[in-house]
Amino acid sequence: MIGPLQRLLGSANPEPGAFKEKHISPYFWHNGIYPETAEYKELEKNNFVDWRLRVYGLVEHPTEFSLEQLKVLPYHEQISQHFCIQGWSGVAKWGGVSMKTIMDVVKPLPEAKWVVFYSLGPGADGGIYYDAHAIRQMRHHQTMLAYDMNGEPLSYGHGAPLRLRNELQHGFRQVKWLKGIEFVKHFSEVGGGYGGYAEDHEFFGYRQTI
Numbered sequence: 001m002i003g004p005l006q007r008l009l010g011s012a013n014p015e016p017g018a019f020k021e022k023h024i025s026p027y028f029w030h031n032g033i034y035p036e037t038a039e040y041k042e043l044e045k046n047n048f049v050d051w052r053l054r055v056y057g058l059v060e061h062p063t064e065f066s067l068e069q070l071k072v073l074p075y076h077e078q079i080s081q082h083f084c085i086q087g088w089s090g091v092a093k094w095g096g097v098s099m100k101t102i103m104d105v106v107k108p109l110p111e112a113k114w115v116v117f118y119s120l121g122p123g124a125d126g127g128i129y130y131d132a133h134a135i136r137q138m139r140h141h142q143t144m145l146a147y148d149m150n151g152e153p154l155s156y157g158h159g160a161p162l163r164l165r166n167e168l169q170h171g172f173r174q175v176k177w178l179k180g181i182e183f184v185k186h187f188s189e190v191g192g193g194y195g196g197y198a199e200d201h202e203f204f205g206y207r208q209t210i
Helices: 002-009 038-045 067-072 099-106 197-202
Strands: 053-057 063-065 076-082 090-098 114-122 128-134 143-149 163-166 178-184
Touching: 038 114, 053 099, 063 067, 067 143, 076 143, 090 099, 099 143, 128 163, 128 197
Parallel strands: 053 178
Antiparallel strands: 053 063, 076 090, 090 143, 114 128, 114 178, 143 163
């Protein structure tokens, strides 16, 4: 009920994807439970040279990407709005690699219908934070893995070294501090089976999109 009304009241704002640098928020709120593990601190200390993004599951070519390998792939940049359900929304310029490019490398199998993103950071109730996204949204032109924000390397608070941007979804689903991406048949196979950490623990609905 609230979503359509919010969109109606916000009709004076630029259309998705039409934001310019003048729209970038002067401050972009940090949120989430920060990773404080020895593993993360060691990776951060070495500027993430030893960090790897594991992409696996129902794909023809499981692959591990270093940050440098991701930076060799075609660069994607967009200015888009982050919609936080708690109100911490803002506009930023994100740079990185599109999920379409990643999928062109790993080649998902036909039975893969969902894509699960795993964080190096914990959830509020312990365990690893994760979220599942419909594979049909992964080829959207604004779905990407960001390692830059506003022309600078992604900061610790915003998910360094890599975070998801799926602009069809709310902010809590933009998984930060990424460590793995798994292609699965259905999200019921993962975690509590509801489609994500917040969905498992706080009963958020996976169907609601922007």
